[in-house]
Amino acid sequence: MIIVTAASGQLGRLVIAELLQRVPAERIVAAVRDPGKVADLADQGVLVRHADYTDPAALDAAFEGASKVLLISSNDLGNRVPQHRNVIDAAARAKVGLLAYTSVLHADRSTLGLAAEHRATEDAVRASGLPYSLLRNGWYVENYTVSLGGAVAHGALAGGAGEGRIAAAARADYAAAAAVVLAGEGPKQQVYELAGDTAFTLAELAAEVSRQTGKPIPFHNLAQQEYAELLVNVGLPKPLAELIADADAQAAKGALFDDRRALSQLIGRPTVTLAAAVRAALN
Numbered sequence: 001m002i003i004v005t006a007a008s009g010q011l012g013r014l015v016i017a018e019l020l021q022r023v024p025a026e027r028i029v030a031a032v033r034d035p036g037k038v039a040d041l042a043d044q045g046v047l048v049r050h051a052d053y054t055d056p057a058a059l060d061a062a063f064e065g066a067s068k069v070l071l072i073s074s075n076d077l078g079n080r081v082p083q084h085r086n087v088i089d090a091a092a093r094a095k096v097g098l099l100a101y102t103s104v105l106h107a108d109r110s111t112l113g114l115a116a117e118h119r120a121t122e123d124a125v126r127a128s129g130l131p132y133s134l135l136r137n138g139w140y141v142e143n144y145t146v147s148l149g150g151a152v153a154h155g156a157l158a159g160g161a162g163e164g165r166i167a168a169a170a171r172a173d174y175a176a177a178a179a180v181v182l183a184g185e186g187p188k189q190q191v192y193e194l195a196g197d198t199a200f201t202l203a204e205l206a207a208e209v210s211r212q213t214g215k216p217i218p219f220h221n222l223a224q225q226e227y228a229e230l231l232v233n234v235g236l237p238k239p240l241a242e243l244i245a246d247a248d249a250q251a252a253k254g255a256l257f258d259d260r261r262a263l264s265q266l267i268g269r270p271t272v273t274l275a276a277a278v279r280a281a282l283n
């Protein structure tokens with residue numbers, strides 16, 4: 001059985017869709033804290049099991065018969081390490097043949113504030129003694145395209161990444177990579193630095209939006225604090241706004257750049273282009 005945790009999330013759902021193209025549905029388990037959210041997956045023959053990262057007993061039950069587990073990182077920022085440890089410990093008790101974890105690009109040296117929780121989780125994965133794959137996912141291009149409607153409405157794109165080049169890829173690209181690793185029998189103890197084929201600056205993103213909409217959309221670069229305040233003003237919780245502003249500030253210094261193309265090599269196709277991602281977001 002291949003277990004995918006957080007299968008109700010945006011990435012988890014895409015991983016399940018990719019797995020369904022590679023292995024029979026009855027070999028796939030969607031492990032979620034609210035099974036009601038994934039009734040559609042059960043309709044497709046996927047096994048749905050209850051699994052909350054804070055509930056070790058539920059994790060043990062969810063991992064029964066597991067050969068491989070994908071731990072998708074929690075979105076509960078600041079509380080993730082103990083939650084992830086629970087999942088890793090349950091995978092160890094189930095003696096799975098592969099534990100894959102969605103980490104962050106260049107986790108060992110990343111200057112992103114959110115990288116600390118990923119580093120601690122990677123350490124726990126290694127300490128588990130299990131065969132593992134570390135899927136060090138770069139930035140989702142959707143982190144930027146999700147707010148393009150607002151940028152078009154306001155006639156400008158704001159951010160804090162300056163001239164930094166961002167090798168973002170689509171969630172669908174990272175999901176395909178996870179499915180390839182889970183469905184295959186590739187080498188273990190692997191670290192994959194996963195990023196988009198082509199990096200862009202936020203000014204280039206704004207230029208692409210201008211090209212596709214026919215409206216001038218300039219990029220306004222903001223200082224880290226100023227950008228965090230803007231994000232709070234548009235409704236983001238302060239800790240999240242600060243993490244995003246930190247990520248942009250680090251991206252300005254190259255923290256989200258990678259040009260090794262390991263992601264497209266793994267999935268056997270180019271990653272989604274910036275133009276395609278912008279088109280998908282605007283339509």
Ligand SMILES: NC(=O)c1ccc[n+]([C@@H]2O[C@H](COP(=O)([O-])OP(=O)(O)OC[C@H]3O[C@@H](n4cnc5c(N)ncnc54)[C@H](OP(=O)(O)O)[C@@H]3O)[C@@H](O)[C@H]2O)c1
Pocket residue numbers: 006007008009010011012032033034037051052053054072073074075076083102137138139140143
């Ligand atoms: N690389 C990037 O650019 C980037 C950007 C954002 C996030 N991330 C990370 O990547 C992860 C996946 O991304 P995403 O877009 O799929 O995020 P998402 O749509 O927010 O999904 C988060 C998932 O985590 C699950 N979850 C949260 N707490 C849990 C718990 N205690 N027990 C079990 N499941 C729990 C949620 O379950 P419910 O459906 O029950 O809420 C949901 O399925 C995120 O959680 C975050 O760690 C990466």
